[in-house]
Amino acid sequence: MRFIRTKAAIAVAGLALSLAACGDAGTDNEGVEVEASEDASFEAGTRMAELAEAGTINVGVKYDQPGLGFNETGSDMPTGFDVDIAKILVASLGIDPEDTSKVQYVETISDNREPFLVDGKVDLVLASYSITDERRQVVGQAGPYMLTGQQLLVPEDSEAAGPEDLQGKEVCSVTGSTSLDNAKAQGMKPVGFDTYSQCVDKVLDGTVEAMTTDGTILAGYAAQNEGALKVVGEPFSEERIGVGYSQDYPEMCQWINDTLEAANEDGTWAEAFEANLGASGVETPDFPELDPCES
């Protein structure tokens, strides 16, 4: 089951890209626009060929993380960096990523990402999905397409500059997330809520001193609440954000890596980063080194 690299490369090269800075719908976060590859072709029998043939795909993304995966109430097209990377992958299959009758951007939360992949409810997960050894026991994870670290989001007038200033203080994050565990390891008291936006509320109303999770997520909230919240401190953990797929289809790994690599080479990756996370003052980093796929 050899993957035809040349054809995939051509497929990616065929993506028409443009940075949608015009903000036509009044939103300032349109991400990148990618069009379906017209000459997508995969070796028969692969999952990619099946998906391309079917012309439909389900992608798990977050709905509550501005800048990464965020869905306005009532919209069926989420926005964010994760979503844009998802679109690049979808487009490479020859499916129009903007056509929500063909692509379903399903909301996944931290808890259901593995079950959704294992049960086949989604084909891909791009939901600030950290690559870990434990997860790789259950699902496939390709990438990473982004490196982030856990930081702190505090009120604008807070004097805290890092975990050392918040020893024994209550810090909010999503219940069950690795961020909470890390916060505990850093000497802070973890307080778990259902969503990041609820934590933002708790920081704004002063119940907790800070919230913590990946810096990119925090940057999105800081941008949303400019003048009220700020991101502080050096990252105190390293998260490698990757793409989840089902272990039933190991061939997807190489396709994902190749597509990501191509998006890096033609600049789409950087544009997507810039468009989604640039506004919050984060500099576009270097493209991370991809984990090799086991063959």
Added chain:
Amino acid sequence: MEAFINEFPEVLQAFGYTVLLFLCSGVLSLIGGTILVAMRVGPIAVLNKAAATYVTLVRNTPLLMVFFFFQFAAPKIGINLKFVDVHIGSFDFTSFFATAVVALTLYTSTFVCEALRSGVNAVPLGQAEAARAIGLPFSGVMREVVLPQAFRASVPPVASTLIALLKNTSVAAVFGVLEAAAQMKIMTNNHADERWGIFLGVALLYVVLVELVSLVAISFERRWRIA
């Protein structure tokens, strides 16, 4: 099961919060429910109405909404429990624990009230009349005669209510309390490959706790059966 065993101290600590949430809200709910039922069956019309309205309103609201109210709405109108800040051993009792206790108590009290009311209704009217006839005031009639018998009659429904409370404490997991359900989420998130073992372990401990509550209820039923 490996992660569950390795992290058993954390699991126990988390179940400690579950038990403490249960005990605090349980005792307060029994008191609150008793006060509510006294208001409902008492002779003062205003209190009847107030208690009935409260029970209808809160009992018909999902517990999650009650939590939401106290975590997100109440602070905006100046109601918060930030002054709560007690630390005993490895347990922290801050505004999140206090808020959970308040939400669980206000919610569970309504169910205790209704369970007790079924008990009060099971006490023959003649008992209250005889108590009034010897000159006991309403409070005495309730305290000496009606409620003791109502409590006996309502042990099974009250036990069910308390068992529901024990499981309802898990709602606090997403409102800032690191109790059993929150710990389970941490573990399943960290050990995606051991989900089933972790689920089973936590479920088993819940079953043990519920069974303990049932046993206590049964022993009360036995002890009070003589009369």
Added chain:
Amino acid sequence: MTALEHEPRSAGRGEPLVVLTDVQKHFGSLHALKDIDLTVTSGEVVVVIGPSGSGKSTLCRAINRLETIDSGTISLDGQPLPQEGKALAKLRAEVGMVFQSFNLFAHKTILENVTLGPIKVRGLSKSAAETKARELLDRVGVGHQADKYPAQLSGGQQQRVAIARALAMEPKVMLFDEPTSALDPEMIKEVLDVMVDLAHRGMTMIVVTHEMGFARTAADRVVFMADGAIVEENTPEQFFTNPTSDRAKDFLGKILKH
């Protein structure tokens, strides 16, 4: 001083103790008490008889306000019945009540049943209340059952305990609402004996009953009720031998035939 030491009775010649004036009571469309005027004097034993549904139980229950009345006045020892509250509770303590279905407190022992009122209402010490309770229980013949629960006693025993419970409050008047109607025939006598004894000791009593024998031997006055109204009042002898109203004649004809 205990309830054991009442003055010998001087039948019907005391002060007015219970006075009902123009009392009216409706249950929906049913006129349950109609123009009731009744005065019971201290030491008097009044037996209220009448067909069922005649309002005699309602009358009895109205006297300690277990039933409210629509209009009219009821006064006890010169004081009108208060509305709900502490004052009413205080007044009820002065009126002993014995129910058809005994209504002993099911969760308390016989002794506790009798001591509850004296301790909680009269403020007696536990030991004083128990001493007195045991005296009363001995007097009604159930002293040896003091530590049992009501459900362990026969109906007759329970009713005698109920009488002791009421007497423990040292009431000014005792109300009996069909005290023997729920009893098996062989137990009726033991309860009536206690009541007769009580009457002989000078207790003011208002007794709703179907026991004509008791009315003949113990009553100073018989009040006959029908359809919510008092139809006839007389001495037992006059009433049973020479009733004046048709309703009373009819009623007596029915019950005395057998």
